[in-house]
Amino acid sequence: MTDRKNHRFYAACPWGLEKLLEEEARSCGAKRTRATPSGVAFEGPRQAAWELCLRSRLASRVLEEVGFHDYWDSRDIYALARSVAWENYFLPSQSIRVSVSAHRAPLKSLDFTTLRIKDAVCDHFVQACGSRPDVDRDSPDVQIAAYLDEKYCTLYVDLAGEPLFKRGWRTDKGEAPLKENLASGLLMLSGWEPGTTLLDPFCGSGTIAIEAACAACGVAPGLRRHFAFEQLLSFEPETWQELLEDAKSEVNLHRELRIEASDISSIVVGKAHANALRAGLAPLLEDGRLSFRTGDAREIVPPEGTEPGLIVANPPYGEQSSPRSATVGSMMRKVADNLKHAFPGWRAWMLTSDLHLPGEMHLKESRRTVLFNGPLECRFFRFDLVAGSNRRQKKGGAGRPGTP
Numbered sequence: 001m002t003d004r005k006n007h008r009f010y011a012a013c014p015w016g017l018e019k020l021l022e023e024e025a026r027s028c029g030a031k032r033t034r035a036t037p038s039g040v041a042f043e044g045p046r047q048a049a050w051e052l053c054l055r056s057r058l059a060s061r062v063l064e065e066v067g068f069h070d071y072w073d074s075r076d077i078y079a080l081a082r083s084v085a086w087e088n089y090f091l092p093s094q095s096i097r098v099s100v101s102a103h104r105a106p107l108k109s110l111d112f113t114t115l116r117i118k119d120a121v122c123d124h125f126v127q128a129c130g131s132r133p134d135v136d137r138d139s140p141d142v143q144i145a146a147y148l149d150e151k152y153c154t155l156y157v158d159l160a161g162e163p164l165f166k167r168g169w170r171t172d173k174g175e176a177p178l179k180e181n182l183a184s185g186l187l188m189l190s191g192w193e194p195g196t197t198l199l200d201p202f203c204g205s206g207t208i209a210i211e212a213a214c215a216a217c218g219v220a221p222g223l224r225r226h227f228a229f230e231q232l233l234s235f236e237p238e239t240w241q242e243l244l245e246d247a248k249s250e251v252n253l254h255r256e257l258r259i260e261a262s263d264i265s266s267i268v269v270g271k272a273h274a275n276a277l278r279a280g281l282a283p284l285l286e287d288g289r290l291s292f293r294t295g296d297a298r299e300i301v302p303p304e305g306t307e308p309g310l311i312v313a314n315p316p317y318g319e320q321s322s323p324r325s326a327t328v329g330s331m332m333r334k335v336a337d338n339l340k341h342a343f344p345g346w347r348a349w350m351l352t353s354d355l356h357l358p359g360e361m362h363l364k365e366s367r368r369t370v371l372f373n374g375p376l377e378c379r380f381f382r383f384d385l386v387a388g389s390n391r392r393q394k395k396g397g398a399g400r401p402g403t404p
Helices: 018-027 046-055 074-083 110-129 180-190 207-216 237-249 266-278 282-286 326-342 357-361
Strands: 007-012 031-036 039-044 061-070 096-102 142-148 152-158 198-200 259-263 290-294 310-313 347-352 367-373 376-384
Touching: 007 046, 018 031, 018 039, 018 046, 018 180, 039 046, 046 061, 046 237, 061 074, 074 110, 074 142, 074 152, 096 110, 110 142, 180 207, 180 310, 180 347, 180 367, 180 376, 198 207, 207 259, 207 266, 207 290, 207 310, 259 266, 266 282, 266 290, 282 290, 326 357, 357 376
Parallel strands: 096 142, 198 259, 198 310, 259 290, 310 347
Antiparallel strands: 007 039, 007 061, 031 039, 061 152, 142 152, 347 376, 367 376
């Protein structure tokens, strides 16, 4: 029987993408949504949370709330965890892992708090069922998460398992990979549409190009993976199968696209191409709608026969190119010179933690958005490229014919 009762959930995402994630949650049937720093709280049937796991391009995790109360010390947290009817969520024969995160919590040790929650769960099962679950830190059947602020403790069951940005196609991350959900966030913030030519001259493992192609072709991010909620007692296989079939029916690999990605390393480009194949995008690679090639970002040119489009990129910056040297800044200046010369009418969006990037490129940004790439505070800069070099003519220089 399908459970239509409303439950409480929390979906986490990279900082700066909360409003976009809130729209995704609503489209999956979430109710009473509320954006918070790095996530969205919402209510709805479990089906809405499962669908968000399947379809969200932005979420990192989706959690179901199972307990909430104020606390003074770890004894209160133990009492809360022991009061939860865990046997309604999973069996004592299943393995568990407990994780705790906190913000301004007045406790001396989060490790001790984690242990107390684990003890409470096991003690509850012993009393209710006569046996207790085992702890598995590597591959648990069920992940229990606790979040503590200054006054309240919230207990969750993780519905995702592996973080949702893991789509199932990446094997070799390479150096300083851009997570898939942040890449999708960049594309949404840029306003890219499938009918617009898209370039990424710093493609790395191909994340931006692959996320763009999957979104354009209606490939749900979770189609190639499994989720932790499939291990829970609340799981409804028939309902889930319907959600999967609906998502599969929306895939259309015949969309008209022009996505080109390049990198200066042929080895990196080869890995990006292999990632795209694992993502199921072979038809797009075969006819050139999606392409990866070796190329220097300082020398790229627009694809032939295309209207001005978008450049969305995550160029190298200090933390990605440690130790920091002048070569990154000088390289980006040459990239900008080429963009101004070869890409009039295009818009370039670049994510960087280098706040001096516009100055280094001698470009004035038309927009900047604060985002976090993992722990790094970044800016997503928009540059509107105009014809010419943007250099002022010297006084006394020749003007157009017929002018002094």
